[in-house]
Amino acid sequence: MQFVATEHQHRRFNPLNGQWVLVCPHRTQRPWSGQQEKPQKNEVPEFDPSNPLCPGVTRPNGIETPAYESTYVFDNDFPALVEAVPIPPNGDDPLFQIAPARGNCRVMCFHPKSNLTLPTMSAAEIEVVIDEWIRQFNELSATYAWVQIFENKGASMGCSNPHPHCQIWSCSFLPTEPQLKQERLRAYYTTNERPLLADYVERELQRQERIVIENPDWLVVVPFWATWPFETMLISRNNNKRINDLTLEQRQNLARTIKELTTKYDNLFQCSFPYSMGWHGAPTGPEHAHASSAHWTLHAVYYPPLLRSATVRKFMVGFELLAMAQRDLTPEQAAQRLREVDGTRHYLEK
Amino acid sequence: MQFVATEHQHRRFNPLNGQWVLVCPHRTQRPWSGQQEKPQKNEVPEFDPSNPLCPGVTRPNGIETPAYESTYVFDNDFPALVEAVPIPPNGDDPLFQIAPARGNCRVMCFHPKSNLTLPTMSAAEIEVVIDEWIRQFNELSATYAWVQIFENKGASMGCSNPHPHCQIWSCSFLPTEPQLKQERLRAYYTTNERPLLADYVERELQRQERIVIENPDWLVVVPFWATWPFETMLISRNNNKRINDLTLEQRQNLARTIKELTTKYDNLFQCSFPYSMGWHGAPTGPEHAHASSAHWTLHAVYYPPLLRSATVRKFMVGFELLAMAQRDLTPEQAAQRLREVDGTRHYLEK
Ligand SMILES: O=P(O)(O)O[C@H]1O[C@H](CO)[C@@H](O)[C@H](O)[C@H]1O
Ligand SMILES: O=P(O)(O)O[C@H]1O[C@H](CO)[C@@H](O)[C@H](O)[C@H]1O
Numbered sequence: 001m002q003f004v005a006t007e008h009q010h011r012r013f014n015p016l017n018g019q020w021v022l023v024c025p026h027r028t029q030r031p032w033s034g035q036q037e038k039p040q041k042n043e044v045p046e047f048d049p050s051n052p053l054c055p056g057v058t059r060p061n062g063i064e065t066p067a068y069e070s071t072y073v074f075d076n077d078f079p080a081l082v083e084a085v086p087i088p089p090n091g092d093d094p095l096f097q098i099a100p101a102r103g104n105c106r107v108m109c110f111h112p113k114s115n116l117t118l119p120t121m122s123a124a125e126i127e128v129v130i131d132e133w134i135r136q137f138n139e140l141s142a143t144y145a146w147v148q149i150f151e152n153k154g155a156s157m158g159c160s161n162p163h164p165h166c167q168i169w170s171c172s173f174l175p176t177e178p179q180l181k182q183e184r185l186r187a188y189y190t191t192n193e194r195p196l197l198a199d200y201v202e203r204e205l206q207r208q209e210r211i212v213i214e215n216p217d218w219l220v221v222v223p224f225w226a227t228w229p230f231e232t233m234l235i236s237r238n239n240n241k242r243i244n245d246l247t248l249e250q251r252q253n254l255a256r257t258i259k260e261l262t263t264k265y266d267n268l269f270q271c272s273f274p275y276s277m278g279w280h281g282a283p284t285g286p287e288h289a290h291a292s293s294a295h296w297t298l299h300a301v302y303y304p305p306l307l308r309s310a311t312v313r314k315f316m317v318g319f320e321l322l323a324m325a326q327r328d329l330t331p332e333q334a335a336q337r338l339r340e341v342d343g344t345r346h347y348l349e350k
Numbered sequence: 351m352q353f354v355a356t357e358h359q360h361r362r363f364n365p366l367n368g369q370w371v372l373v374c375p376h377r378t379q380r381p382w383s384g385q386q387e388k389p390q391k392n393e394v395p396e397f398d399p400s401n402p403l404c405p406g407v408t409r410p411n412g413i414e415t416p417a418y419e420s421t422y423v424f425d426n427d428f429p430a431l432v433e434a435v436p437i438p439p440n441g442d443d444p445l446f447q448i449a450p451a452r453g454n455c456r457v458m459c460f461h462p463k464s465n466l467t468l469p470t471m472s473a474a475e476i477e478v479v480i481d482e483w484i485r486q487f488n489e490l491s492a493t494y495a496w497v498q499i500f501e502n503k504g505a506s507m508g509c510s511n512p513h514p515h516c517q518i519w520s521c522s523f524l525p526t527e528p529q530l531k532q533e534r535l536r537a538y539y540t541t542n543e544r545p546l547l548a549d550y551v552e553r554e555l556q557r558q559e560r561i562v563i564e565n566p567d568w569l570v571v572v573p574f575w576a577t578w579p580f581e582t583m584l585i586s587r588n589n590n591k592r593i594n595d596l597t598l599e600q601r602q603n604l605a606r607t608i609k610e611l612t613t614k615y616d617n618l619f620q621c622s623f624p625y626s627m628g629w630h631g632a633p634t635g636p637e638h639a640h641a642s643s644a645h646w647t648l649h650a651v652y653y654p655p656l657l658r659s660a661t662v663r664k665f666m667v668g669f670e671l672l673a674m675a676q677r678d679l680t681p682e683q684a685a686q687r688l689r690e691v692d693g694t695r696h697y698l699e700k
Contacts, residue, residue, distance in 0.1 A: 003436040010438045011523070013447035019526045022430065022451055030428030031410065034510030035388075060381065078380030080372065080669070080676060086353040088360045094538075095550050096574055097363035101372055150668040158665025160384030167668065173361070175674035176369045188444075200445050224446055278672035303671050315508025318500040318517065319430070321653050322628035323525035326430060 005330050012331075014225035015188070015196060017180045021225050022326040025333065032312050037156045039271040039310040044115045044162045053163035055112045070125075071132040072109040073168075079105035081169060102172035103144065108132060110164040117153070117164050117272055119262035119346055126255035133279070134244045134251075136168055141244070141284035144170035146178055149243070154274025156305055156313060174283055182283060189295035197297035201235055210335040213260055213343065217253040220261055222335040227325040229307045229314050230268070230334050232261065233299055240298040242281040260343040261302070267341045271310035277302045355680050362681075364575035365538070365546060367530045371575050372676040375683065382662050387506045389621040389660040394465045394512045402427075403513035405462045420475075421482040422459040423518075429455035431519060452522035453494060458482060460514040467503070467514050467622055469612035469696055476605035483629070484594045484601075486518050491594070491634035494520035496528055499593070504624025506655055506663060524633055531630060539645035547647035551585055560685040563610055563693065567603040570611055572685040577675040579657045579664050580618070580684050582611065583649055590648040592631040610693040611652070617697045618687065621660035627652040 003010075011020045052059040055067045061077050081103030088098045110129050111121055118126060133149055140147045151166035152159040174182065188196040204210055204221050212232055213220035220234045234257060240246055246254065265273035279300050282293035307314040307328060320326050353360075361370045402409040405417045411427050431453030438448045460479050461471055468476060483499055490497045501516035502509040524532065538546040554560055554571050562582055563570035570584045584607060590596055596604065615623035629650050632643030657664040657678060670676050 001434075001436040003438045005438070008435040008438070009431055009451050010435075011449040011451045013449070015445055015447075020449065022525070024430040026432075027428055027430050032510060034508060035505040078377055080374040080377050080678075081359055082376075084351075085358040085360075086351040088353045088355070088358070093553070095365055095546070095553060097365075099361040099363070099370065101359050101361045146673070148669060148673045150672050152665075152668040155385040158384060158667040160382060169669050169673070171673070175372075177671075177673055196445070203443070203445060276668045276671050278668065280672070301672065315502075317508040318502040318626045318628065319498060319519050321527075321626050322500050322630070322651065323496070323498045323519070323521070323527055325526070328430075 006333060012225045014223075014227075016184055016225075017177070018184060020324060021227050022324055023330055024326060024328060025330050027328040028308065032308070034315075035313075036311040037274075037306070037313050039269075046113045046115045048114055051114060051161065051163055053107070053109050053161055053165055054114055068109065068112055070111070070128045072112075073106050073132065073136060076105035076107050076167070081105055081171065100172070103170045104140075105170075106136065106168040108136065108166050108168060110166070114163045117262070117266075118258055119266050120348065121164070121259070123252075123255045123259050126258055127252060130243075130246075130251050130254055130258075134246070137242070137244050140168065140170045141242070143285060144172060145174050145283055145285040145287050146171040147284060148175070148278060150276060150278030152276050154272060157274045157276050159274075172285075178280060178283060181280060185295040195239070195295055195297045197235055197299060198239065201237055201297075209332050212264065212335055212338045213257055215253060215257060217250045218257045220257065222331040222338065224331060226331045226334065227316075227327060228303045228305060229327060229329060230265070230302075230304050230338060231331075232302045232338070234258070234261065234302070236298040240281070241293040241296045242284070242298055243279055245298075263346050264338050264341050264343040265302075265304060267343070267347045268337065269306055269310040270347050271306075273304055273306065275302050275304035356683060362575045364573075364577075366534055366575075367527070368534060370674060371577050372674055373680055374676060374678060375680050377678045378658065382658070384665075385663075386661040387624075387656070387663050389619075396463045396465045398464055401464060401511065401513055403457070403459050403511055403515055404464055418459065418462055420461070420478045422462075423456050423482065423486060426455035426457050426517070431455050431521065450522070453520045454490075455520075456486065456518040458486065458516050458518060460516070464513045467612070467616075468608055469616050470698065471514070471609070473602075473605045473609050476608055477601060480593075480596075480601050480604055480608075484596070487592070487594050490518065490520045491592070493635060494522060495524050495633055495635040495637050496521045497634060498525070498628060500626060500628030502626050504622060507624045507626050509624075522635075528630060528633060532633060535645040535647075545589070545645055545647045547585055547649060548589065551587055551647075559682050562614070562685055562688045563607055565603060565607060567600045568607045570607065572681040572688065574681055576681045576684065577666075577677060578653045578655060579677060579679060580615070580652075580654045580688060581681075582652045582688070584608070584611065584652070586648040590631070591643040591646045592634070592648060593629055595648075613696050614688050614691050614693040615652075615654060617691045617693070619656055619660040620697045621656075623654055623656065625652050625654035 006025050009024045058064045087100045090098050148169045185196050201219050210221045220232050223233050281298040282296035305313040356375050359374045408414045437450045440448050498519045535546050551569050560571045570582050573583050631648040632646035655663040
């Protein structure tokens with residue numbers, strides 16, 4: 001029998017974290033009678049006087065959200081990380097290791113209107129979001145080793161407020177995922193004298209199997225080692241290291257790329273497509289200011305949970321938690337569907 | 351300021367996978383207006399003629415589930431892993447690595463009645479489940495490097511059928527999580543000449559801070575490095591290596607321990623508590639048959655998602671996916687609540 005990736009289970013290696021993913025494409029045939037997701041309703045009002053993220057609304061802590069007109073950033077009222085905390089005592093027992101963690105958590109509204117999302121905002125409005133990301137990054141990266149910009153979109157991704165927004169959590173330390181990437185990217189650079197993701201982009205362009213969007217500044221692919229059903233990576237093609245080294249043109253092109261990708265996502269199952277996304281680039285802060293970032297390539301990752309429709313998601317549970325990541329369609333199948341679905345016109349406009 | 355674990359964020363190290371967890375106990379104060387879980391209803395009928403796991407029902411593939419009276423095991427009709435698949439071709443590109451995966455997937459019903467769960471079954475009935483686990487393990491471990499016994503319980507953990515059951519996925523290879531554990535446990539053993547988890551059990555017994563259930567054969571703790579809000583580990587105190595080396599007494603005691611733990615879980619928020627759980631022990635199959643398993647200790651892990659009530663769960667999203675695991679209460683707080691809640695009488699009996 002000849003091996004056919006869309007029929008035969010196999011494992012693929014993720015060179016960014018050193019872990020294998022189990023790919024089982026024949027499994028999408030199984031019937032689903034489990035939990036149904038509620039697709040995000042399109043009934044969010046433009047302004048909701050009880051939503052603390054809306055302009056002019058007083059938050060539970062008594063602070064009033066100003067009448068902002070583009071983006072608006074404020075400190076999370078219930079931050080996971082704060083700046084002033086005492087240092088925990090660490091014994092010498094290797095089984096009970098404890099370490100300090102300082103940081104801060106900000107919330108960033110994308111737009112004053114609650115009923116918009118990135119795909120339904122204009123490219124010009126998305127550019128304003130990118131500029132605000134960069135302003136925040138410039139400020140926070142001076143102090144913190146890691147500035148995690150991320151968006152949880154949709155109730156099924158734990159988002160508790162439908163207003164278009166993201167979060168920025170800054171850390172005095174390098175968290176697990178970036179730490180793993182840092183080590184892997186550095187090792188590859190030492191051997192190959194090229195950034196891993198620059199080589200990866202080049203080969204994906206040759207292979208043309210997993211590409212979703214391609215333009216002079218950015219490449220969107222379903223990575224060869226994708227875990228989530230329609231996971232994508234949005235990778236800089238200009239050897240950018242961090243989000244704050246983008247040129248005006250690269251930013252403009254990024255705004256268009258984000259609009260196109262998120263429009264494709266929404267059109268795929270005709271719903272406001274839930275996901276968690278975030279930016280990864282070279283570490284920052286005084287600790288990393290003088291270290292080489294030659295091995296890094298700026299990129300964003302999108303982790304969307306939906307598998308088969310607006311209501312049927314992939315659960316990362318049981319086997320996935322206890323043994324390893326597992327997916328039910330091949331990355332090439334996912335890429336083809338995303339490539340073919342319209343990215344220019346949002347389904348609500350049709 | 352003095353460091354107080356229940357007030358000040360910090361990181362803890364998981365020696366079983368080498369990753370840090372961010373602990374942010376002050377965050378449980380934040381209001382929650384996001385997704386609400388539907389608590390598992392108690393309205394499951396004892397027998398449902400349309401449920402393929404019920405005795406005497408014909409499954410979609412035409413096979414009839416027999417009129418079984420205790421446990422019943424069959425091959426998953428939509429398996430992720432099958433035995434006969436061609437070997438994928440692997441090039442020499444480190445960015446596109448692919449590897450074979452053979453295996454099989456079984457479903458194991460715990461009981462003929464759909465309206466039971468482990469905590470509402472008798473200890474004697476749970477013993478029958480344990481005996482079946484061992485029978486399956488004996489058979490499958492002869493061939494496979496890893497036999498993953500796991501239970502997804504509840505719709506919010508991706509379980510698509512309310513009938514009490516678990517799954518057994520066997521793999522021709524060692525998956526990510528057990529591979530990481532294998533390396534960590536072995537390294538600890540090399541340095542300390544003791545199994546890591548044996549030392550851990552001893553120190554938890556001394557510290558008495560995270561214990562949920564303690565008896566001569568088994569210890570249940572919320573591990574120092576727990577990620578999920580009410581995560582627990584059920585650890586053998588008898589230097590067992592695999593589930594099939596338990597004595598009759600240890601199995602009987604295990605049945606009682608599982609009943610007590612799952613009763614505590616259900617009583618905590620007065621609902622059928624969702625979780626993914628599974629067994630980890632020394633690897634198996636011809637490849638590992640002659641390797642030393644001295645560094646291993648048999649244990650089960652429970653990953654339950656609920657955070658604050660039957661309807662408010664913890665989402666492992668955004669920051670957690672992109673940066674690192676993060677929890678909203680300390681393991682000691684979780685352990686205390688589980689220790690104090692009744693484990694002898696199920697809330698439905700009251
Ligand atoms: O096999 P089930 O119960 O239909 O499916 C469930 O468990 C599997 C193993 O953890 C997961 O891969 C699926 O995402 C989940 O929905
Ligand atoms: O801060 P939020 O949006 O209320 O909370 C959400 O994002 C956080 C960061 O990913 C997670 O820790 C929470 O579990 C999730 O519900």
